[in-house]
Amino acid sequence: MRLDKYLCESTPLTRSQAKKVISQGRVKSGDQVVRSCAYKATADESIYLDDNLISVRGLRYIMINKPKDFICSNVDEQLPSLFNLIDAQKKEQLFIAGRLDADTTGLALITDDGQWSHKVTSPRNKCKKRYRVELNSAITEEAIEQLKVGVQLNSEPQPCLPATVEVITETEVILTISEGKYHQVKRMFAAVGNLVIELHREQIGDIILDANLELGEWRYLTESEVQSIG
Numbered sequence: 616m617r618l619d620k621y622l623c624e625s626t627p628l629t630r631s632q633a634k635k636v637i638s639q640g641r642v643k644s645g646d647q648v649v650r651s652c653a654y655k656a657t658a659d660e661s662i663y664l665d666d667n668l669i670s671v672r673g674l675r676y677i678m679i680n681k682p683k684d685f686i687c688s689n690v691d692e693q694l695p696s697l698f699n700l701i702d703a704q705k706k707e708q709l710f711i712a713g714r715l716d717a718d719t720t721g722l723a724l725i726t727d728d729g730q731w732s733h734k735v736t737s738p739r740n741k742c743k744k745r746y747r748v749e750l751n752s753a754i755t756e757e758a759i760e761q762l763k764v765g766v767q768l769n770s771e772p773q774p775c776l777p778a779t780v781e782v783i784t785e786t787e788v789i790l791t792i793s794e795g796k797y798h799q800v801k802r803m804f805a806a807v808g809n810l811v812i813e814l815h816r817e818q819i820g821d822i823i824l825d826a827n828l829e830l831g832e833w834r835y836l837t838e839s840e841v842q843s844i845g
């Protein structure tokens with residue numbers, strides 16, 4: 616994280632005050648004065664302001680392999696919340712960056728960093744989401760073409776952005792989309808006359824679901840996974 620941001624997150628300083636104390640040479644990494652606001656401070660580094668050690672409020676970034684019949688909500692409803700599977704402090708501060716339906720499995724990202732979550736979910740960022748889709752009937756050439764061009768969903772003003780489609784078998788495809796409309800994948804296939812019977816998210820941006828995570832298991836993201844969302 617940039618040094619000026621690090622200072623803002625771990626002290627009462629505003630961004631401009633943080634920049635000022637950095638340029639005044641009052642901030643050290645270990646025993647080295649750092650004068651660049653863009654300096655990347657890492658989680659395992661000791662940062663001092665006026666020789667006082669400060670520690671960053673740890674933002675948390677989690678991936679979970681979501682099983683079926685858990686909901687992407689902070690509270691239980693008819694089905695249990697996905698947060699029942701996560702053993703972390705202050706779970707009420709965490710939220711899901713890009714929900715999955717109760718019957719969808721696979722990669723869900725959880726964080727308490729609103730800006731980061733916005734980058735994952737905002738349509739402007741066009742962050743790619745890759746799904747493995749099992750279909751009720753064989754996919755047709757015409758359907759593939761429509762998905763690639765951008766299908767028109769019911770009650771949406773604009774067609775979907777072009778998707779990429781990789782055919783595995785005639786009833787199994789990999790679909791990559793860069794939006795996150797409500798029930799988007801199911802609605803896209805309904806719009807081309809098919810029906811999704813299994814849906815699994817494998818990837819968001821460059822973050823790939825860890826193959827070591829069984830359904831229901833989770834882990835913190837690595838620094839490079841966090842930084843890959845940009």
Ligand code: URA
Binds near residue numbers: 801802
């Ligand atoms: N699209 C859907 O239809 N459902 C999901 O859970 C995710 C994407």
